[in-house]
Amino acid sequence: MERRDFVANLGITLALACTAGLAACGGGGGYDNSTPPPPAGGGSTRLSVNLNNELMAVGDAKISGGVILIRTGSGNTAADFAALSSTCTHQGCTVSAYNKTSGLIECNAPCGHGSRYATSGAVNTGPAANPLTAYQVTVSGNVLTVS
Template structure:
């Protein structure tokens, strides 16, 4: 009686396929968890006047006009999602800017209403004058952004 070897299966081994699929899943998960928050927190410093930390707005960075002062209501504010910034006017003529990314889980804040900057995802609320948390679950204040008010124009610095 003779023994014959069985032909091997064509294609990659099952172990190779499982490892490759796991690697792709891990890469996708890491990409989704990007570090958009780290660039803001690394640049935080206050100026006590019209903003705080150096920011990186897309279209208005480097001196481009973000808004007119008349666009920002006194006691309120406006979210500029494309630039990732929220600008407020807590008192007449005082303009502040903060990151528009909630410090809880990275959602974009929705609006400035009823005296707070509001995140729609889990209900976090922030003070429009300081960016500090007024209602959780956000663990940290919104990082300040630097703006310049020149005449009736508000620019990201």
């Protein structure tokens, strides 16, 4: 058999195998081609932090991935952190900082216009009128996940 004939025969063989495979699956119940369900917990991971080397002191904060994450307590439980959207509700700027002294999240110039938010997300000072969206925090060992 020459190479050209071998390739042609291989193509026919594969076509028949594929057709047979599809027919076997067409009866229902064998293969579900639907979208897989979302992961348990209902949301995707927005931010993951290793608490061994980040956010180690009360008042430490990180802004990343659309999230501002603030350590509000000294433990390593979800209650020791606040996770909020970092998108200011005034005009959509990314908030610029967490001020340890005031305990407020700031949306400053050059993009922001001076809004301030509590770690609950509530507006402290406008012009923003609506709170920051709060996200779920889970802690497993030393890994914190925001979803």
